[in-house]
């Protein structure tokens with residue numbers, strides 16, 4: 001595992017790095033992340049959500065990397081630092097043409113450049129999209145996450161049909177639907193439980209091998 005201090009087991013507050021795959025101002029997916037941050041502040045002690053903006057990342061081009069390993073453009077280096085420092089991840093993934101959005105894939109790819117910054121931590125996925133609710137994009141995020149060595153929350157799955165009644169988001173992309181808020185809360189609790197289980201497992205392995 002490429003680690004950081006944040007991955008040391010036994011912490012009581014878990015830092016969730018949250019990434020929206022939509023760059024749109026009134027994005028419903030970014031709205032899901034804002035709602036997740038608010039839910040954690042109000043009702044989930046021990047979980048803190050930080051929305052990490054990916055709009056400044058250049059399109060991946062390995063020519064932009066320096067000659068030595070780990071030399072990246074400033075925006076990429078800052079992003080990779082946030083990923084390394086996370087205890088776990090929350091992705092809000094719009095579905096574009098049955099798949100993951102370009103910006104999200106770009107961010108995942110930058111974080112994966114050696115040394116991989118994502119490895120061996122828990123991750124959960126939300127999605128707000130058209131008719132599918134983003135299910136196909138979520139399964140593509142999971143597929144990419146295999147190689148990144150992420151451990152995904154399996155259940156509950158939350159696929160939000162953003163543009164179908166009942167109204168779920170206001171004109172600014174803020175989540176206004178109580179049922180969806182409830183589903184987001186359940187995903188966050190499952191993420192917290194999985195992240196803690198992973199940390200405790202690492203403690204047990206360390207104790208066993210010492």
Ligand SMILES: Cc1cc2nc3c(=O)[nH]c(=O)nc-3n(C[C@H](O)[C@H](O)[C@H](O)COP(=O)(O)O)c2cc1C
Pocket residue numbers: 022023024026027028029030094095096097098099128129130131132133134162
């Ligand atoms: C290029 C493009 C392709 C899309 N393809 C799909 C799709 O395959 N399935 C789907 O459910 N919605 C699709 N949509 C609709 C978006 O997922 C939906 O508008 C969503 O709200 C966008 O996320 P945002 O509100 O966070 O920006 C597509 C939208 C765009 C712009």
